[in-house]
Amino acid sequence: MHAYVQFIHEVQHVQHAIPEDLFKKNPVQFLYEDDTWIFYVYIPTDTSSLESIKKVAGELRKKTDIQGMTSLDISFDFFNQMKSMTSDQSIVAFFEGWYLASYCFNTYKSTKKDRTILLHYPSNYAKHSKMAKMTADAVCLARDLCNEPANRLTPMLYAERIVEVFKDTGVDVRILDNDELIAEGFHATYEVGKGSAHKPMVALLEYNNGSQNKMALVGKGVTFDSGGINSKTGQDIAEMKMDMGGSAAVIGAMKLIGALQLDVTLHAIIPLVENRPSSQSYLPSDVITYANGTTVEVGNTDAEGRLILADGILYAEKIGAEWIADIATLTGSIGHALGLKRAGIYSNKLNTLDYYEQISEATGDFVWPMPIIDDYKDLLESDTCDIRNIASSPYGGSITAALFLQAFVKKTTKWYHIDMANVVNPYKATGYYTSGASGFGVRLLAELIKREGICK
Template sequence: MTDLSNLLRPDNGQSARSIHLVDAAGFEGWLTAQPESVRLLVAAQKFRGKPHEHAVLPEDGGQNRAAQDWSIVAGVASVSQLGPWCLARLAEQLPEGSYRLAEGDPGEAALGWVTAHYRFDRYRKDEATPGPRVLLSREVARIEPTVRLAEATALVRDMVNTPAADMGPPDLEAAAQAVAQAFGATVTVTRGDALEQGYPMVHAVGKAAHRTFAPRLIELEWGDPRHPRVAIIGKGVCFDSGGLDIKPSAGMRLMKKDMGGAAHALGLARLIMGANLPVRLHMLIPAVENAISGNAFRPGDILASRKGLTVEIGNTDAEGRLILGDALTRAGEERPELIVDFATLTGAARVAVGPDLPALFANDDALAQAVEAAGTAVDDPVWRLPLWDSYSDMLKSDVADINNAGEGGFAGAITAALFLRRFVPDGVPWVHLDTFAWRPSARPGRPKGGDALGMRAVFDMLQKRYGKR
């Protein structure tokens, strides 16, 4: 993982180049106050104070062109309210060195500065990378939490970007063990006969994979048992061929990212433990590969579940909800105060709200509103869709308690969430995020590829809910 630990440091007056911030509203006033030499340099660089633009200026108005005597003027959307990504493009473009804002502190913008350094170079060891651009801040108390957010985001990106051959169920298990070891958590893994007996849907989905990628349920526990129990669940389908209802090649191309929910759960667990939130954390990852072989589960099969419900298989490509059903049942057995699950669950969610917005479903209005508000506050937006009860009829089966795939192709994200709700214990607040976990095109601080979408929103909600206890 890219080392992000030393990119945000306390400002103790050490040598650093200055960054002056302007916005479109204040640009003309700022420019008028500059000497003519600066105005000419600004015009030559076509800088107009727009977001993500910058210009290089001599510190002394142009009288001395020594390399060490330059500073930067950068455009942002609003000087008075810096967002997480407003300095990210600048951090991507500046040369190695130390920098500080000439006025004020970076605040939220420090996150984008740090994440702009992210590179996925596991398979490109010869790629030249620019040296670190260190940002100084007088807000010392915010440095460590910001770096933790950036590192959790990088963890999600790394895991999602890694191809399935190197990110199978045993690799998810190893990642969980590494996070647990860093924070003194314990990990329990159920596999083999115990998995088949205790988590029959997880076993059924994953049994066709090669034994190296055998299915398993990974559980991490951390915290004081006296604190409120919070369950975090992540869908861990390490590769999804679609099973016997096989995907076309175009649909299979990005299925290395189908464990994105598991990556989000691990990133969030890392944030919870790093912040030492007073909760009893229970993280669960059902880890499988939905492969094809002679023993693959079939359309029309009827599966048992840990809850006792029988499930008719209408489509083997609707496998994520099956493994989550068993994990939700296991989480509910410990009577948590709250359950959150992340899953790259449906293409229907992407059609409805696009790649940037995780579709949010919840059985508790106050919880849904809290996550939505948190997402707005930290610029990690989510969009709520309804658990529309009348659509439950689409999941009826003539031969089992429920079918895993809705008929007719309508409301695919909603029917998937309604399926999951059948496995959530009554009275337990639950939120489900159908997240894409992928960025189709680059944005400042957010390269094309795997990304954490919805994780910071949920963490901010949890901090507000439990941080002051």
């Protein structure tokens, strides 16, 4: 079926047919008039949030799907009336929300519904659609990876997938197998992954587009986290297939940055492990010696993410990175601190709150700056080693995890740590979010690189 979209900035325009309170519940409403389906989309002209436009577009996509529409006519002249943003910004945001809401993970469904809805719009908006689709495709790539079951995304299968994703692109990929890890300095990655029949690997990605300033992304790629010897006991352990959400964000960001052809030199380091118990598993009390000589006492095998991220940070510094961002589904504590809508962002050179609010609004990946409290370093002291991988206190777990990682960062390096454990799934499958993974971090990382890489 075919329909038309009518954008409105005042609900009075259709109040005679659709009560105003319905628009308060959902900004997308529809009528069947004169043998024609019309979808009314309410966006006040004083809207200042790109995210709100993306959400409305997502709601439109879902509602037209439910009603069985196969094509839509859209005119974007309405967006010329926006007061707090340019028409270009608002139109790109609309397309992004539309494409993100079109996502569905149905790889393992026996029957697949055709969810294609064709958009008809003037050709001068094709560039807006193209820009938005590059972003949405990168986010949906991360969603796909996170939604894969653990037996279909073992470290080896994941590595093969990464090679395929970047085939014939401007991103070079090198895979380190189990036998190469120690030689390249990935001691902790080897130790964490050795208990699984699916041996650990590391994916090294490089995008070189002219800039002399080396930047690096490090993503936690735990394809399944049982907790190791310190086994998890929670009811939702199946969601631990998404413990590689940080790595998925890095892969999506590298895909997007390559598509945008940003003028940066960027490396990605992605340790790939499965953390599960066996007779070969690493144990609480084990000592791991890192490539830089730092010794770590394993206090808990379920604090494995920070162990492999430290490997990645050290490798990034070895190749000369001056700017490093690591991202991981690292601690449940971050959800206790910030809830389920914002990830925590730490840095040794933190910017203002306004800076992160701007990035959050621009991308839709919302973060909140978290403190690095030096006094808490005492909680990581070890009688045996230089440092312990778990704090002696149950409080402030996300902060102490960040402190552990900071111990491997040179003071001259600008470093970010993003704890996204609470946002790997959407808070609710509303707006442009669908069931499954959120794809968090792709847009955030790309925006950080864009702002802090190109501006150097």
